[in-house]
Amino acid sequence: MQMTQGFALTTPLFYVNALPHIGSAYPTLAADAVARYHRLRGRSVRFVTGTDEYGLKIERQAAERNLTPREHCNEIAAGFEKLWQALSIDYDRFIRTTDPRHAAIVREFFERCWQTGDIYKGRYTGLYCVDCEEFKKKPDEDYFVENGEPRCKIHLKPLREQDEENYIFALSRYQQKLEQYFDEHPEFVQPDFRAHEVRNFIAGGLEDFSISRANVSWGLPIPVDPSQTIYVWFNALLGYVTALLEPDDEPTLENALARWWPIDLHIVGKDILRFHAVYWPAMLMSAGLPLPGMIFGHGFLTRDGRKMGKALGNVIDPGTLVEQYGSDAVRYYFLKAIEFGRDNDFNETRFREILNADLANDLGNLLNRTGNMVVKYCGGVVPSVAIDPTDTLRDKATGLAQVCAEHWEALRFSEASELALALVRAGNRYLDARAPWSLYKKGEQAQVEQVLYAVLESVRIAAVLLSPLIPGLAAEIYRQLGFSIQAWEDRSWDDALWGGLPGGQPLCLGSPLFPRLE
Template sequence: MCQKILITSPIYYVNDIPHIGHAYTTILCDMLKKFHQLQGNDVKFLTGTDEHGQKIEQSAKKNNQNPQSYADIISMRFKKIWDSFALDYDIFVRTTDTKHCLSVQKAFEIMYAKGDIYKGSYEGHYCISCETFFTQTQLSANNTCPDCGKPTQIVQEESYFFALSKYQDKLLEWYKSHSDFILPQFRQNEVIKFISEGLNDLSITRTSFEWGVPLPERFTHSSDKKHIVYVWLDALLSYISGLGYAQDNESDMAYWDYALHFVGKDILRFHAVYWLAFLMSLELPLPKHIYAHGWWTKDGAKMSKSIGNVINPKEVVDAYGIESLRYFLLREMPFGQDGDFSQKAFIERINAELGNDVGNLLNRLIGMSEKYFALKVDSTQVEKYFVSELNELRHIIAQAVEKMSSMQPHRYIEELWKAFSLGNSVITQYEPWNLMKSAQTDKAMALLGLIANILAQSSLLLYPIMPQSASKIAHALDFEINAQNYEKLIKQGQLLDTFKLNKIPPLFPRIESPLLAESPTNTKENAQNKNTSEKIGLVDIKDFGKLDIRVGTIIECTPVPKSEKLLKLMVDIGESQPRQILSGIAQYYTPQSLINKQVCLIINLKAAKLMGEISEGMILASKDTNGLSLLSVDNPRINGSPIS
């Protein structure tokens, strides 16, 4: 059954040009749209720009422009860069659009008529950068903003308030009955904690500046003319104004019944608390999921304009191409955690994983097929010779799909790469050149058919990650990436019909040296750090930062057959599925003694196969003459809590 789905990025604030974090979020949306389209669903992808607020008003004045002209310029930069990246958005919302403003005013009226909006006055510490009031207890040192660290100022003004406290119990009940509403799940625990500590009513208008949506006409008598709608109420309503909410044509509102939001962890509270309460007040359906991702650093350091290490995604794409950037961003960052952008790691992934694992596999298939069978590929005898390999492929594909369904794109890619590894391993194992020498031509053809089908199914799953590259692989295999072939090859497990391969240029040429110039400041600093490390045997903080160490709870533990040392552990780290870890601790612990024990583990190691079982991480332990002890925490922690 075809499902109407809405996928949204945040609408981006127009105070600067798009950076790597913006690109990551928007690529995530494009990825998920393509994944759902392959399932046969009708998907709309909404993005846009948030153009009101005091920051925009001030930035426009600094640039000697009026706010609208300034917003027009920056908004167009976002639109142009997404177009140049071939991101397939359907709706681009601007909060200065007349239709959006009408939706905001209508929503304000509905909430006011319901008794959820009332007039009062407010005094508190206000952060212009975050457009947010904070209580004294929330502030950081020297009355600075707890979110961005910038100084706050005391502001007193008349305001309309939204009765957020009225929805506290409803929100808690919602989260109680929807345990996977926010992914990764440990983020949901943070939101529940915030709500449980008590919600204050929310100031939703401002009078200290003018750049924003004015109140509806009925409120524009003399005392209310100075009020404009708070930028967060204004911005959040873009998700439904872009679908025509409260406008003449609401035909796209059907997509709101299945909405999926991508947000950065810094704006999760606004979406998971304020936005849900607004929707409850408007009596509209709530989103199906909110996906909260982490932040990007550069070579282990926080990105900063003053340091000069901010990544411009357009420069990366101009140097390496959009396909490589998509792959690196989606592969490198464990979803929900922070990720590090390193040009060295970027090149290594391109050469090893794209060039060697994928590009070389396709080249070998084309080369052998041309040499032995004039580029013809026949799958009719694959099931005769390679049943176990086909079963392994189907298991890999199923596992990958499950990872995407639970919003773990980095794990999705890990699983998908097992299929490419399978393709390369069967060449090594069965040696088609020797099959041809020994006149086993049927088996040699079946082997090439197996490799072709591995590539075909893998290219369908690669499409959401690297659509252009996947389409090139499909063209080489003489089929198309579409929902019909996904149904046939992935869901039904059918094999390709007999076909003739199309020769194509190499997909991923090897990169021998960096294509982007590093910041001189960073280069000098890195050289100094390297020299110091070599002299005294230290590691750089960026090396430690590559390790993703988490707290997890062991929920299952069993011995590994035929092994005296290994135990198979299932560890809950706050993801939708527990991690399977193999650990050589059987001589020190019984399986039962480990159940419900919290441990520390590295979760971003490459998966390894031990005694025929996959291990997806490493439990940390200390060993001396007294034996071995697993590292743990002195007080219980939420599963998935980071260790740093």
């Protein structure tokens, strides 16, 4: 990944046709974890999320609900922000494409492409699906005919004849440049099997695409022709740029691009990968701007092995999960128990099993049992001892941060956190092997203190390493270990090195970290 002066990353800007669901929560959780990891590394981070709000579909939806488009958007956008808060998603910018400043950015960007000569006026004739906001060209593939009426294959709704002049972006001009870029930047699109798909798509030939619509009033006007508005994608992608403006900046491209461009990482669903990996880079090339560092296309989730859908009534509602299990539990499952990138399944039994095994039995119980012994055997105060570098547990913890960081850099959340869990499991084994409760009875106070310190220190290190995933639980571990809130907030990745737990510090034990789910 490229480094700018910091690290900028984005989630998709979610379309406000529905309240947030797991499909929007999942990439946002991932982005939040990445953002937290980079902050922990001491880098300044700009974490962008938001909503895409223009388009005919939204205009209609609002009308159906007897709302103005803006009222409708306000409501849905608020729903996103509320869920993000519930999931402990700590974003820096929530950009809405209806932000007045966005209009200025889009105008300026359009004009750049216009001057390059990559935008021309052409005629688009064909069947149009309002719900897809797309022309449907291929029978059988895109649409089917029922009672003489063509219907969208995705939405099953009737298509309408559309014959209008549109502004068109000359994507075809960028085929070669894109291919060259992919050659020179093998990590541009991840995972690599998706890069492969995108490359095949490009190799198959690129068609120019329409970037405007007539007769859609809920949108931004085309600068050179106010009778048309800018099409969803051309508009939405630029939200990433607008989001980079500082609150007091004049809304100009120059200001927006000054600090954070190019964005280091776009996390997107595989369904919109092509827009990000083909259209977006071409647009940026046209405007003469450098391209993002990486586009990561994650997989989809199924539920109990089946696709999720309203019709099946098996949709995962992240809001309900959070209410029932808490944000750390939800975060942990989706980022640890699931491999980022591939398609995966959600199954509530497995969900509960993993939370119990990892968070309650391994991590929570380790802190609890050790803390209890410190209270009983050491007056509730962290023993002031030094641990020999050859100690097995210390040895296990040494170098962990570095390996863990490599996984984080490559967005392997699951592997990164597995290392921390392995340390926790080692801590439990270590306790059993040393049996400080027996040592205490034998009066071996010095040894008791050595053992307990080593375990507490490992738990502390695990907390630091896991904090991008489970910020709440990690903070609670620090609190129970007797650290101040300030100490927690001031932590950095280097605190995952051995020896950060000060001897003499009184513990502050509370209720078990993560109660078992029965």
